[in-house]
Amino acid sequence: MKNPKKSLHLNFDKNPVNIEYLKHANGMSYIEITETAPDENGKKKQARLSKAQFDTFVNGLLQFQKNFQEALNQEFQALTDAEKQHITQQYQAGAAAKELGDSLHTTEALIKMVLQSQGIKNP
Numbered sequence: 001m002k003n004p005k006k007s008l009h010l011n012f013d014k015n016p017v018n019i020e021y022l023k024h025a026n027g028m029s030y031i032e033i034t035e036t037a038p039d040e041n042g043k044k045k046q047a048r049l050s051k052a053q054f055d056t057f058v059n060g061l062l063q064f065q066k067n068f069q070e071a072l073n074q075e076f077q078a079l080t081d082a083e084k085q086h087i088t089q090q091y092q093a094g095a096a097a098k099e100l101g102d103s104l105h106t107t108e109a110l111i112k113m114v115l116q117s118q119g120i121k122n123p
Contacts, residue, residue, distance in 0.1 A: 003022060003024070003025070004020045004021065004022055005021045005023055005029075006020070006021040007019070007020045007021075008020075014037065015035050015036070015037045016035075016036040016037060017033060017034065017035055017036065018032075018033070018034045018036055019032070019033050019034075020032045020034075028050075029051060030049060030050050030051070030054075031048070031049045031051075031054045032046065032047070032048050032049075033046065033047045033048075033049070034046045034047075072107070072109055072110055072113065075106065075110050076110060076113050076114065076117075079114065084114050084117065084118060085118075087100060087104070087111060087114045087115065088114065088115060088118045088120070091111070091115055091120065091123065092120075097111040097112050097115065097123050098111075111123070
């Protein structure tokens, strides 16, 4: 039987995820990651990681984060001043950062980066 010590719910648009730190009745502790939306077969995707595996997993994710940030910086540098101004104007006119990202075929993270560079705090 599961005995959760701590839980975290990540509310992604299409595939919310639960992360739980569990202590099993046999004394073993592990991390359980469950995608809460069922797959095409009606089953929820689930992964269990030991504490040692979790550290390796987190280090791998941090490396991916570094790669994603580098790619984001390159995308930002590729934007023209006119494109940055357009994004800022649309945001100030009421468009949400996520909507702007979707309509411009880019990420919400890039939109937020642009807005912050234009002096908008906490977009």
